[in-house]
Amino acid sequence: MNKLNIAIAAEFDLCEKIADFLQQSELNVGQLSIVEIYPFNEEQGVRFNNKAVAQIATEDVNWGDFDCVLFAGETAQATHIANAAESGCVVIDMLGVCASISGVPVVVPTVNDEQLGNLRQRNIVCLPNPQVSQIVLALASLMEHYPLNQVIISSLLPASYHSGETVTKLVGQTARLLNGIPLDEDEQRLAFDVSPHHHDFSVQLSKIFPSLNVVLHSIQVPVFYGLAQKISAFSDYAIDIDVVKSAYQQNDFIQLDEKITPVLNGEQENNEETVKLHISDLKVIENGVEFWTVADEQRFNLAFLAINLLARIFNQQS
Structure with missing residues (x-):
């Protein structure tokens, strides 16, 4: 494989995690750059290979200089994705903002890799939003x-789901309230x-599981790190718990646990060997199964899966 010139366009905390996983990967990276779609503070900087x-x-970037762009921005910034793709580089849209565009595949590694064959239609592939990736892998x-006929999911969204800045706000508000200092009247608590958190992920899900009926409720909670989901999945057939456990145990991206919390998950995982989607409290119900899933949405659902997807794209082309 030729050396790759890669750009990351994301907030600082995520850029750091992506660079860490890129360094751990077997990809032959010639040069790594950061495109500041979210400007860094003066003291913030990312290191790669020391x-x-x-x-x-953004006003100085020449997208044609890169083989690939890892983009984690908002819909309002999607013009950067279009410009990069038109310049000939592959864009991994890490939050699925382009999922509704015809011809853009939505891919979760190991689940529907065959869709990568459609990548060259637009030079864009979507990694779904972290909520969707976690659902799909589970x-x-x-x-x-x-065969499942209905799935009901409650997503508990931590502060880090939005940004590192939101984590800092939660830290500050917690300290102030514990010390009896009220928040400003117009400040979001x-x-x-x-x-409730409102977002429609039906397009992203339908591109991966076209016929699956999914009901998703998303709730913002006062947790710093770790995306947690309670999932109830229903079938027309009785489900054997041992078959389900065996299926999860054979999946390299999944770890079965007795108990797991979002906070512990975020504190303990640092590299490719330990980062996982954790599943616990697995039990059979009438014609269905219930379980609890937890992942570090930045390390696992974004950084780890994006680098895994990048490797699959360029391994196909080599």
Whole structure:
């Protein structure tokens, strides 16, 4: 494989995690750059192979310089994706903002890799939103053995689901409220509070599981790290718990646990060998199964899966 010139376009915390997993991978990286779609603070900098990574302002970037762009931005920034793709480089849209575009595949590694054959239509491939990736990985092994007719999911979203800045806000609000200092009247309350989070992921899910009926409820919770989901999946057939456990145990991306919490998960995982989608509290219900899933949404659902997807793309081309 030729040396790859790769650009990361994401917030600082995620850029660091992507660079870490890229360094651990077997990809032959010639040069890594950061495109500052979210400007870094003066003291923030990313290192790769013990060298500082160059940071490029969006107005100065030449997308044609790169073989691949790992993009984790908002819909309003999608013009950067279009410009990069038109320049000939492969764009991995890490949050699925382009999922509704015809001809753009939505791929979760190991689940529907065959869709990568459609990549060259637009030079864009979507890794779904972390909520969707976690759902898909949790259901794919199960669906190999049992057809599902309905899935009901409650997602508990941590502060890190949004950004490192949101984590900092939660830390500050928690400290202030514990010390009896009230928040400003117009300040969104994150600490000691929950709120609904509205987003429609039906297009992303339908591109992977076209006929699956999924009901998803998303709730913002006062947790710093770790995306947790309670999943109830129903079939027309009785489900054998041992078959389900065996399917999960054979999946390299999944670890079965007796108990796991989002916070512990975020604190303990640092590299490719330990980062997993954790499944626990697995039990059979009438014509169905219930379980609890936890993943570090930045390390696993974004950084790890994006680098895994990148490797699959360029291994196909080599």
